[in-house]
Amino acid sequence: MKTLLALSLLALGASQAMAAPPKPAPPKLAPLKPEELTTVELKEQMPPHWVLVNDISFLHIADGRAYLIDADSGHFLGTIPGGMSHTGVAVSPDGRTAMVPGTYYSRGSRGKRTDVVTFYKISDLMPGDEVEIPAKRIQSLPLPSTIPLTDDGRFLLVYNFTPEQSVSVVDAQARKLVGEFPTPGCGLMHMTGSRGFLMQCADGSLQAAALDANGAVHLGATTKPLFTADDPASDKPVRIGPSTWLFTTFAGDVAVIDGAGGQIAVKARWKLAGADESAWRPGGLQPLAYHAPSGRLFVLMHKGGAGTHKFPGEEIWVYDVAAAKRTARITLDQPASAVAVSGDAAPLLYTTLFGSGTLAVRDPGTGAVLRKVEGLGSDLTLIQPAPVAATAGAR
Amino acid sequence: MRRLDRAAEYLARSAARGTSRRGFIGRLGAFLTVSGAATLLPVARARAERAPNPVQVQEQGDPMSCEYWRYCAVDGFLCSCCGGSASSCPPGTEPSPITWVGTCRNPVDGRNYIISYNDCCGKAACGRCNCSRDEGATPTYQPTTSNDLDWCLGTQAGVAYHCSTSVVLGPAD
DSSP: OHHHHHHHHHHHHHHHHHHSOOOOOOOOOOOOOOOOOOOOOOOSSOOTTEEEEEEOOGGGGGGEEEEEEETTTTEEEEEEEEETTOOOOEEOTTSOEEEEEEEEETTBSSSSEEEEEEEEETTTOOEEEEEEEOTTBOOBSOOGGGSOBOTTSOEEEEEEESSSEEEEEEETTTTEEEEEEEOTTEEEEEEOSSSEEEEEETTSOEEEEEEOTTSOEEEEEEOOOOSOSSSOBOSOOEEOSSSEEEEEBTTOEEEEEEOGGGOOEEEEEEESSOGGGTTEEEOSSBOEEEETTTTEEEEEEEEOOTTOTTSOEEEEEEEETTTTEEEEEEEEEEEESEEEEOSSSSOOEEEEOTTTOOEEEEOTTTOOEEEEEOOOOSOEEEEEEOOHHHHHHHO | OOOOOHHHHHHHHHHHHHTSSSOTTTTHHHHHTTOOGGGGSOOOOSOOOOOOOOOOTTOOSOTTSTTSGGGTTOEEEBGGGTTSBTTBOOTTOEEOSSOOEEEEEOTTTOOEEEEEOOEEESSOOOOSSEEEOOTTOOOTTSGGGOSSBOOOTTOSSOSOEEEEOOEEEEEOO
């Protein structure tokens, strides 16, 4: 009986096989060659439309990083590791070197703390030289003015908060620590020339400071309070000239402040919103972007009252800074917590929303989305376009 | 509405004065004045289970909700959802000895209270009950009232931020 059943099944299988169409003969091609595993190398210099997008990795904060993206193609080019409470990357003016101030613990999120600046070549994104700095680097939401580089790329400044306030200076050319310099009562370094910078102080005043030829910090004059306690200036101003910064207050007042030669002067004051738009305020992690060739300012704006300074923008308002006049309102398809613009003459506008994992690449004239780069880590913070000098050199 | 009342303003102003141009070390005192009460509690000598501090009997609301009155200026993960409470750190974490303060109005008695937002430190983020209300919070260069800073400064455990408490320091008026 079993034999009969087996024969029947065999016959059934044979008939089905005969019913199937004949397989086409495989094409006569050369066999695949054994492959060599390689590692990609990039251009030596960041072109105008490469952009770094930083991820603070809030839920696993010892593992911050920056993603390097080609915004023209939307291609993901590579990753730069960043450590604990990652802020961002300082890119040399020639666009060839990335410097990453980082905080690391010997046991991941615990153990012995070491703060270092690590140098990476853009071409290979491999960790190279390392300079140990005082283990005092501020741990906060990321602010670009905690890690500025002098315009010539010579000195990297790192803001410390323990809560004593100081600045560590690294000689990026010699790749060594210059020293740590106290800056009592004031924080953040907004560069105002080849060696000058201004700092924001707790009472609403500004402090002038400068590096000497060796990189030592010397404090200069302090202004009277320029902002009120009720409506403080944000700690996220944008640089609009070699010595000039545009500050916005929580409520949306603008102050254009020049620090040339260590002399701090308010050049203009105006308001982002009109009298009938008082519900609108600037907000987000990176609310301001400035395009120098066209003099345009891009601001993330939302509707909200006091205490909403971290709300993402629902719209981007565009201004002609020289005329202190709004020229466009762009409604966003998705809210944005960060905005940036490339520094070249044919710019791209970038936005991201913390937690979205998506970089939107936009036409700065209309805000239209040209492409989206998705799947970028977890908690995107600052967007850093290629430096302007690199932009000029690469074209 | 700004929640900064006279007391908090005094703290901010005194800290601002303390952080002006005087000694580098001397300013630390201004920050220490806002230390959380939790760090002053006597250390339990006996090895025994220790429950999270409950909220006080005069209070109402859910301390695991971002809407809870004490959280008016918080920005972070609520320790109540992470094995601790509004005034207890989860096991194995260390309270920050220095921090920043806000002022919140208790809806039950209508009084304003100074709240100390001590971080619990030494383990990476808990990740539960993220709560960002920011009422009266200031930029980082005004640190005594800024919630953008990691306040795990001065701990033995290091700067890894785990969660945020909201400890009542006392009436503000």
